[in-house]
Amino acid sequence: MEQGGVGAYARPDMTRAARQGAGEVIYGEGKTAEQVAAIARALMAGGQPRVLATRVSAEKAAAVEAIWAEGGAVGRTTSAAPAPAPYSEASRSESPEGHPVYYPEARLLVFGSMPVPDGDGIVAVAAAGTSDLAVAEEAALTAQFLGNEVRRFYDVGVAGIHRLLDVADELREARVVVAVAGMEGALASVVGGLVSAPVIAVPTSVGYGASFGGVTALLAMLNSCASGVSVVNIDNGFGAAFQASAINHLNARAALASGHGAFPTADTAQF
Template sequence: MSNVNESRLSGAARGRVADIGYAKLDLSRAERQGAGEVVYGEGKTAAQIAGIIDALVAAGQPRVLATRVDADKAGAVTASVTCGVDVTYHEAARILVAGGFPQPDGDGNVLVACAGTSDLPVAEEAALTAEFLGNRVKRLPDVGVAGLHRLLSHMDELNEAQVIVAVAGMEGALASVVGGLVSCPVIAVPTSVGYGASLGGVAALLSMLNSCASGVSVVNIDNGFGAGYQASLINHLSKRNGVDHR
């Protein structure tokens, strides 16, 4: 049974915390930020992840997302969760979803485009994160600049998107190309895919940071979760402002 204490902080920082010994869970995050606490699975044991999921659900969070969970650990977590919600593992993205996905309520579509098949795990992390946060997501796999016609054949989807996540390793050129074609925000995700001089994604990161295309912002290397979360914030701006443009 978790011990829930009122924090002694004031103003916007005030919140409830569930202290389960090895973790202090932020139970007021959805009220402050619009989405409940997410579990970063890497470095945590299966028992710890399952305990966090159980405590969050018991405290009223209807669904929980856990990222960076390998297949072996995911099986152990699924077997250990006792809160009664369905737990689904998405192996390509290394994501666990407890409680299912909500109905999408964003302003439009989040489009996740990735340069190559090797970038798919990061792209899928972004896509599933956005879906978990209530967005309609479309995917464009393998549309990198080595075959630019593959991307250009999807101009309708690019122009219809409310926000685009562009995932690429190697030299990271996809984000600049997409940024030069569309009017919506583009979130660039460098991946660690590439040969020696790619420096584990640093080359793509620097390329994206130095993009001459306006409207391109950049998250950290392999950070599909951060891109999906940011895309969701952009795609829910009208809800935050109390306006529905649909």
């Protein structure tokens, strides 16, 4: 059965928010601009107020924006919205009529507006070096998209450990910390020894030959001696943010489970 005219190549999951608390996300790599736009349009027509597309190149994003402008949001014509600066709180800005806003550093495309944070606390994203920013921003912006207050701590790698120690007190205020690092991946272990919150480690493919495209950092993080460190796949900022958001919304979900709130619907769930 066709859903929103995409039945030939996709079956948008219209009930995922009710089952999981967050709507379907589009993995943009390997999809055409036309497919990304059509799937996003189908999800929004089905009641999802905002849609996230990951791993979208600048060229593909421009093509999606042109397609969207021609057809408007869910069938209505609209003008383009200026993209906010990728590292500022402006990333919560409104996107009129669901028009896509592109974040080039993170390669994310957001249809609709960023939500007001409603998590239990703060999600901290700590990146070892400037070369890790693409993955760190994918994590930070995804976490914001999922309704979390995010604080960024960039260029705090262990090669200059004083930089990390300078922000240790701020990291301890977080409900969950996402630690992003390439090379030998030591940042996650050091952060894990400084904070009581869960630490989600993200190995990146940054490094010289023996880093093996992030495998060295991945294995180092998996073998961390710090308690409370979990690890996602190489360069998977999205996956780390999704897990961090789930942790940061545990109180709200517990309230729902105990009958103190309504089960999430397309209107009430975070996306």
